[in-house]
Amino acid sequence: MDALNPRALFPAPAPAGSRPTIGVLALQGDVREHALALQAAGARPVTVRRARDLGDAPGQRLDGIVLPGGESTTMSTLLTGFGMLEPLRALLRAGLPAYGSCAGMILLADRALGLEEGQATVGGIDMTVRRNAFGRQVDSYEEDLDAPALGASASRPLHAVFIRAPWVESVGADVEVLATTRAGRAGEGQGGAGGRIVAVRQGPLLATSFHPEVGGESRVHDVFVAMVTHRA
Numbered sequence: 206m207d208a209l210n211p212r213a214l215f216p217a218p219a220p221a222g223s224r225p226t227i228g229v230l231a232l233q234g235d236v237r238e239h240a241l242a243l244q245a246a247g248a249r250p251v252t253v254r255r256a257r258d259l260g261d262a263p264g265q266r267l268d269g270i271v272l273p274g275g276e277s278t279t280m281s282t283l284l285t286g287f288g289m290l291e292p293l294r295a296l297l298r299a300g301l302p303a304y305g306s307c308a309g310m311i312l313l314a315d316r317a318l319g320l321e322e323g324q325a326t327v328g329g330i331d332m333t334v335r336r337n338a339f340g341r342q343v344d345s346y347e348e349d350l351d352a353p354a355l356g357a358s359a360s361r362p363l364h365a366v367f368i369r370a371p372w373v374e375s376v377g378a379d380v381e382v383l384a385t386t387r388a389g390r391a392g393e394g395q396g397g398a399g400g401r402i403v404a405v406r407q408g409p410l411l412a413t414s415f416h417p418e419v420g421g422e423s424r425v426h427d428v429f430v431a432m433v434t435h436r437a
């Protein structure tokens with residue numbers, strides 16, 4: 206991320222006025238990168254630090270929310286401590302669109318393996334994720350994904366950055382799989398990291414194992430903003 210010149214990485218934002226307001230959960234993690242990517246995708250990003258920032262219903266304060274990458278244990282602890290877990294669950298049940306990347310994906314999972322003792326998720330997507338699935342090693346790798354539903358094409362694959370990422374072990378019938386890692390990829394995770402589900406959607410909820418906001422990949426945010434404005 207070129208913090209001094211974000212416009213070098215993202216295209217110009219849409220004109221003001223018609224922009225949806227999208228919160229970025231700002232308890233911990235890569236909040237600023239998501240805010241920049243949302244702005245580039247035509248949204249008005251706002252930070253969400255306390256329960257009052259969430260509003261009582263979808264559309265009241267927020268038209269959508271991003272749960273960023275970072276550390277899901279810390280976010281879970283703070284969500285619980287600040288009394289935000291139940292209000293957030295209620296908003297998602299009421300249809301607030303949400304996008305979770307990496308730690309945010311873990312938070313959106315109905316079921317998760319490898320959580321810390323007492324760690325709660327927000328839930329919403331009928332899937333089981335495995336935390337830190339790709340192995341701890343230097344803990345990061347990058348891969349170009351074939352993900353047409355996220356705007357990728359053969360000539361412009363989606364550049365995905367994985368940092369101590371989870372993968373999705375299994376999904377329910379209503380969950381759409383949007384991207385998997387290349388089949389046959391070796392890797393350090395249990396049973397190999399090839400052919401693993403790394404992007405999913407269930408209705409207004411979107412989640413990726415990787416961080417499009419790191420490194421200037423704005424197409425996932427474009428898709429999410431389109432979901433928020435009911436264009437996708």
Ligand code: GLN
Pocket residue numbers: 273274275276277278306307308309311336337368369370371
């Ligand atoms: N391993 C982290 C967790 O469990 C997620 C890493 C990330 O978001 N980059 O929360």
